[in-house]
Amino acid sequence: MQVAELDLDTVEPPPHAGPHGARGAPAPGVLALRPGPGGAPVGPGEVFVLVRHRGRPVGTLTATVPDGADPAEVLAAAARDRLAPPPAGSPSPGASRHRAAQDPGSPGAARVSRGPEAPAAPGRQARRAGPPRTSVVVATRERPGRLARALDSLLAQDHPDFEVVVVDNAPLTGATRELVERKYSERVRYVLEPVPGLAVAHNRGVAAADGPVLAFTDDDVVADPHWLTALTAPFAEDPRIGCVTGLILPARLTTPAQILLESHGGFAKGFVPRTYDPARPPADEPLFPFTAGRFGSGANMAFRARELRAAGGFDPATGTGTAARGGDDLYAFVRILADGHRLRYTPDALVWHHHRETERDLRNQAFGYGAGLTAYLTALVARRPGLLPALLARLPRGLVHARTMTAHRDGARGVPGEHGTAGHPWPRSLSRLERRGMLAGPLGYVRARRRVRGLPLPWEER
Template identity: 45%
Template sequence: MAQPTGTTVLTLEPAMPSAEPPAWSRAAWVGAVDRPVALAADAVELAGAEGFRRARLLVRDGREVAGFVDVAVDPDGAVDPAELGPVLRALPATRLPAGPVGQPNGPDRRLTVVIATRERPRSLERALRSVLASDHDDLEVVVVDNAPTSSRTRDVVVAVQDPRVRYVLEARPGVSRARNAGLALASGDVVAFVDDDVVVDRGWARAIAAAYERDDDVWCVTGLVPSGELRSPTQRSFDERVTWARNLERRVYRTSSPPVDEPLFPFAVGSYGTGANMSVRRAPVQALGGFDVALGPGTRSRAGEDPDLFTRVLLAGGALAVEPSAVVWHEHRSDRQALRSQAIGYGTGLGAWVTKLVLHPRTLAAVLRRAPGALRRLGGLGQAADERPVDAVGGWPVDDEFVRATRGLRRVELVAALGGPWRYIVERIAGR
């Protein structure tokens, strides 16, 4: 829509551009906005917003994340300033964390980014190009091709033609083996891991490096993983169910000062983040043995490798930092069958990881002390009474299509968790 002469128009780009139309009447356009810039604009337009009635915006003050807002989108793909302005002002003020942040482009320490992938060339290329577009000066990327059945992953790396990218073959299946292969070859002091179904924010690497500069005892940094698409009910369901999609609080966890608001600490699944956006200080994590190859996608355990590493870092005396300004956008599964499979994987991985904790004398006592609270939380997975979630920002309503997409998923996850122990034991025996 043409704007009057002299009007300041801000055009926002989608987090994950797509030529596909929204598959749901309540789908939301997803992107990010800088609050001071938006408040100074006369109009805000959304690129590629055809067919969308709502938008979810990640709001930032420069590089600091303030929160999320959900707003209406008009037929021309614009947001009403009369609605946007008040919700932007209602979000809390942000401030830069204390401590050194290095040069204008962030600390110049070398960062190695490892992308473990298997036969998903289209997603890989998108993720790889977003990493290479990072504003961090000293960057290398290791693409680990895990148990491939074709040359498609190698073809993507060759086509990108960037000297910062290395291709590595890991013939044995399992994301933990693939990540360990990347960790072993990394030249950076800090090694970051992202999945192949994400798009990395331009300032992501700089935010990670700054977090390590602030605290010398930090061995692991995780970031924010917001939904990059909300085109279908299943994507919205996944967004509602995972804590790391909206984890906006900057925190540093240490066993020397246990958080009073985390009764399950250091076994606080979900509070620390996810393997789709995590990084480690290379030397101490290599000394820990890296990722457990009996856990994670590609094994019978199906998941659990990231909470396992988080917990081992903490128990070994390292600190774990949650850094919301390190943003990667995640492409959630768009159909119910894929969502169900993901729930089974998470449940199985949870059961497998808990089994590992119980089988080790050092962690058994700690697990038993927290067992009552853990059992209450685990039992909640099987309850269906609260499967009509209300959006945390703006009360975005759900509909019958959404309810059908989410029905029974918590029970599926619980049943899968009960099968995790024997899967972990069989995987561990097979690995030996």
């Protein structure tokens, strides 16, 4: 399946032109049609397309481009048919798809948005302020090829003031250091962290960084040129924001494992900006703030450095590379909220993620997600015992939610992403692995914590 971006002047059909315009003429209102990262020009066949409205992401859909057809014309027509808002006062077949944008976990054939939400109470002066200086931290281990692709995209950002810090985590060879010194030495700082674990590596990056805002992404992404500006602008708009997350879409959909993951939601959290405020818990989130997976993912997140350090950074007993298998990002999200800071999700901050390619990769990922979920909850209780009463009060609903999230999905109902579950049902074996991971997570966290016992926070080392 091809991956592409379509930028439209409007998501509504131009008046008197119909959806396609005159035969032989360019599709009206199409500002650009581009292939996804590293892809070939869009041609006949099935296409997963990100639809933008004058540069801003508003939804995704899939469509088939017939042989001999103009791809821009076909995709623009599909976008306007499925993403255009219904006429005032009348329901439309697309109404459920608009609702799907409000709830990324709800059924729908396309991920869409009704438009941006206003920032949370910024002052007039703050709105004019540029994004703050930012340090981008990329933790990596023995993947120099992927890292180079990610660094190229990071160094092409339109943000006016940033640095990039690469943390080489428990390397087996000198390949990462050699890459940075040979190709990126003037614009990228290299830092070594010998203790394995993603959270440990991120904490080393926190210590090395000098920006008041710290952004984190992975070595298997390609960042949109506007990513860092969009991710960090909310910090200038609202002084109460402690964390911002962004949109993650698939860079490629070429293997069954990649298509299966994206068919069941992938990493995307919708196309509607949202601010989570602990002072005003959202009515539609009864498990708040413990539904951390709703807030974003570690491949696309940023924090105020002061608040992240005050919270103790990332728990070093969580994350990839430890027995906990994950949960480092979820732990940080909840800690920031528990400390009274707001968390902002903005789909304007986009990275393209290279999903895992094989069935074995996906099985490991399913187990790791389950383990990371309960590991981060264990970490919260261990490090913030005061959160235990709130967690226990939500436990019954949480168990029901966990069972629903790991249930076998047979395709009777679709999920965001038009290829959907009908053709790609979630295997029972993956559901079982997620549940097994949940059972293993607390013990994994305890084992991992024993290994890092006594490890000082890097920014407190003398």
